[in-house]
Amino acid sequence: MNAISTDRIVQPVPEPTVRRMPSYLNLLREMLRREEQFVSAPAIAKLLHLDPTQVVKDLSYTGISGKPRVGYMVSELVLALEDFLGYNRTHEAFLVGAGYLGSALIQYQGFRESGLKIVAAFDIDKRKVGSEIAGVPVFHLEKFRDLASRLHISIGILTTPAPAAQSVADLMVGWGIKAIWNFAPVPLIVPEHVIVQDTHIYANLAVILNKLKQAKAV
Amino acid sequence: MNAISTDRIVQPVPEPTVRRMPSYLNLLREMLRREEQFVSAPAIAKLLHLDPTQVVKDLSYTGISGKPRVGYMVSELVLALEDFLGYNRTHEAFLVGAGYLGSALIQYQGFRESGLKIVAAFDIDKRKVGSEIAGVPVFHLEKFRDLASRLHISIGILTTPAPAAQSVADLMVGWGIKAIWNFAPVPLIVPEHVIVQDTHIYANLAVILNKLKQAKAV
Numbered sequence: 001m002n003a004i005s006t007d008r009i010v011q012p013v014p015e016p017t018v019r020r021m022p023s024y025l026n027l028l029r030e031m032l033r034r035e036e037q038f039v040s041a042p043a044i045a046k047l048l049h050l051d052p053t054q055v056v057k058d059l060s061y062t063g064i065s066g067k068p069r070v071g072y073m074v075s076e077l078v079l080a081l082e083d084f085l086g087y088n089r090t091h092e093a094f095l096v097g098a099g100y101l102g103s104a105l106i107q108y109q110g111f112r113e114s115g116l117k118i119v120a121a122f123d124i125d126k127r128k129v130g131s132e133i134a135g136v137p138v139f140h141l142e143k144f145r146d147l148a149s150r151l152h153i154s155i156g157i158l159t160t161p162a163p164a165a166q167s168v169a170d171l172m173v174g175w176g177i178k179a180i181w182n183f184a185p186v187p188l189i190v191p192e193h194v195i196v197q198d199t200h201i202y203a204n205l206a207v208i209l210n211k212l213k214q215a216k217a218v
Numbered sequence: 219m220n221a222i223s224t225d226r227i228v229q230p231v232p233e234p235t236v237r238r239m240p241s242y243l244n245l246l247r248e249m250l251r252r253e254e255q256f257v258s259a260p261a262i263a264k265l266l267h268l269d270p271t272q273v274v275k276d277l278s279y280t281g282i283s284g285k286p287r288v289g290y291m292v293s294e295l296v297l298a299l300e301d302f303l304g305y306n307r308t309h310e311a312f313l314v315g316a317g318y319l320g321s322a323l324i325q326y327q328g329f330r331e332s333g334l335k336i337v338a339a340f341d342i343d344k345r346k347v348g349s350e351i352a353g354v355p356v357f358h359l360e361k362f363r364d365l366a367s368r369l370h371i372s373i374g375i376l377t378t379p380a381p382a383a384q385s386v387a388d389l390m391v392g393w394g395i396k397a398i399w400n401f402a403p404v405p406l407i408v409p410e411h412v413i414v415q416d417t418h419i420y421a422n423l424a425v426i427l428n429k430l431k432q433a434k435a436v
Contacts, residue, residue, distance in 0.1 A: 018428045022403045022420035026380035049405050086427045104322035114423060154430055162244035178433060179426050185240045187267050195429045199422050202240035204415050205332060208397050209304045210236045211413045212372055215396060 017058045022114075023048055024059065025081040031074045040071035087115045094153050094177075096168050097160035098123040098138050101183055101201075105159060106133045118157065120147060141168075145175045154178040162186045169196075235276045240332075241266055242277065243299040249292045258289035305333045312371050312395075314386050315378035316341040316356045319401055319419075323377060324351045336375065338365060359386075363393045372396040380404045387414075 027047055031039055041059070045052040059065075059072065062080035066072045082088045095102050098121045105111070106118050121138045123129060129140045139147070147153070156177040160168050165184035172180055179195035182188050185202045245265055249257055259277070263270040277283075277290070280298035284290045300306045313320050316339045323329070324336050339356045341347060347358045357365070365371070374395040378386050383402035390398055397413035400406050403420045 012432060013428060015425060018424050019418065019421035022418070022424050023380070023405070026403050030381045049407060085424055086431065091427060091430075100326050100328045104326045107325075108318050108322045110318045111423075114420060115427075116423060155426065162241070163248045179430050181422070181426055185244050187241070189267060193433070195426060195433065197422050197426045197429075199417070199419060200237065200240070201417060202332060203237035204399070204417050205329075205334060206236050206240050206303055207233060208373065208399055208413060208415045209309060209333075210231060211415075212309075212397050213304065214230060215411070215413070 013061045017061060020048075020050070020058055021062075021081060021085055024055075025078065025085060025087070028074055028078045028081060032078050036074055038070045038072065039074055039077075041066055043071070085114065087113065089115050091116050091155060092119045092151065092153050093117065093155035093157050093181075094119065094144065094148060095121045095136075095157040095159060096123070096141065096144070096172070097158065097164070097184075098125075098128045098133060099159065099161070102157075102159035103133050105157065105183075106136050116155075119151070119153070141171070144171065148172075148175045148177060155181065157181045157183070158188075159183045231279045235279060238266075238268070238276055239280075239299060239303055242273075243296065243303060243305070246292055246296045246299060250296050254292055256288045256290065257292055257295075259284055261289070303332065305331065307333050309334050309373060310337045310369065310371050311335065311373035311375050311399075312337065312362065312366060313339045313354075313375040313377060314341070314359065314362065314390070315376065315382070315402075316343070316346045316351060317377065317379070320375075320377035321351050323375065323401075324354050334373075337369070337371070359389075362389065366390075366393045366395060373399065375399045375401070376406075377401045 024044065027044065041055045042052045045055045059077065062084045064072065064077055064080040093116060095106060095118050102121060106121060118136055121133060121136055122141045122144050123138055124141050128138045131138050154177065156172040158165060158168055158180055162184050165182065165186045166188060169180055169188045169190055173190055173194050180188065180190065182196055182198045183201065185200055188196050190196055242262065245262065259273045260270045263273045274284070277295070280302045282290065282295055282298040311334060313324060313336050320339060324339060336354055339351060339354055340359045340362050341356055342359050346356050349356050372395065374390040376383060376386055376398055380402050383400065383404045384406060387398055387406045387408055391408055391412050398406065398408065400414055400416045401419065403418055406414050408414055
């Protein structure tokens with residue numbers, strides 16, 4: 001039996017494995033749509049350009065293992081991956097910085113499929129405070145403390161301009177946020193128990209433009 | 219003299235250095251707003267939590283060096299960083315996949331400040347083709363080839379669902395795109411001369427949720 005054991009899922013998983021899980025889920029969901037019933041690790045490996053041994057190891061963290069000769073049951077693996085990734089639960093988040101990027105993330109409905117729900121946005125700009133973005137209310141930043149502790153919010157999405165990022169991060173930490181998803185193009189300093197994940201869109205853009213420039217110069 | 223030498227800028231720059239450049243520019247622009255005239259490498263290092271030697275080395279790639287005792291001239295360094303990053307030029311890009319994420323990126327006006335201009339979007343969904351998103355027209359994907367070669371577009375932003383990503387990447391390569399910015403949660407296989415930069419938002423989210431889960435389990 002391959003019952004999904006929540007106990008097993010909580011063991012520390014290597015970060016590269018965690019990062020590959022959404023790719024597996026995407027692929028398996030597509031197979032489910034095509035009504036494919038079983039898939040082998042080598043077939044998954046080929047489609048995602050990975051090593052089959054790596055695939056077996058990665059997927060073992062979901063608590064599911066393939067059966068000899070038939071491989072993985074697609075529907076079972078989809079459920080296990082959704083459970084591993086937490087897509088079947090709701091993770092409420094606050095967003096600070098309701099500018100262009102913040103608004104784009106709030107409007108980005110793709111997050112809902114992955115269980116992330118931005119329940120409120122915060123800003124200090126009086127023109128934004130009191131408004132709504134795609135149904136999400138924008139409050140003044142000073143309301144954050146109150147709401148964060150009352151609603152038990154663990155995730156803070158930081159989309160302020162760079163100069164404000166560290167001070168907002170400090171506020172988030174003080175107000176009990178456990179994980180900060182940082183889109184501001186600055187490194188954040190936080191206590192060890194707080195999780196920080198950077199998504200530096202501008203750094204990626206800089207790499208693209210720099211490589212293009214070098215390619216043209218050759 | 220610290221004239222900005224374009225020749226020097228084209229030398230290969232280590233990727234970690236390139237990734238830090240937007241942070242330097244952000245910080246320096248803020249200093250310019252505060253009308254600060256000079257800044258030392260140790261001061262920059264402290265604010266960005268970097269090693270001063272690293273700062274000096276990174277900034278040397280802009281063609282600018284600090285002067286003994288006064289440091290860098292802020293206005294000069296801002297211009298040199300903008301030049302290095304290409305923010306003072308316009309980089310036209312096509313976007314394929316006008317779904318939630320694609321629309322969010324088109325609406326995200328922050329890119330304009332960094333010289334990136336999404337001039338057209340492409341999709342295969344008839345309800346989207348012919349419409350406009352924030353003034354950017356959405357064409358059928360089959361128009362891409364024609365327009366890409368006519369307009370000499372080098373950058374393709376890929377925001378399709380995962381299953382379509384590789385085939386759209388193949389089309390982009392065939393149509394002369396030099397750099398693909400991939401937001402689809404799948405690794406792309408392209409010829410060696412084509413630049414690929416991944417921004418895997420879901421992988422980042424997966425890391426956050428996994429770390430939160432482990433923190434709660436402890």
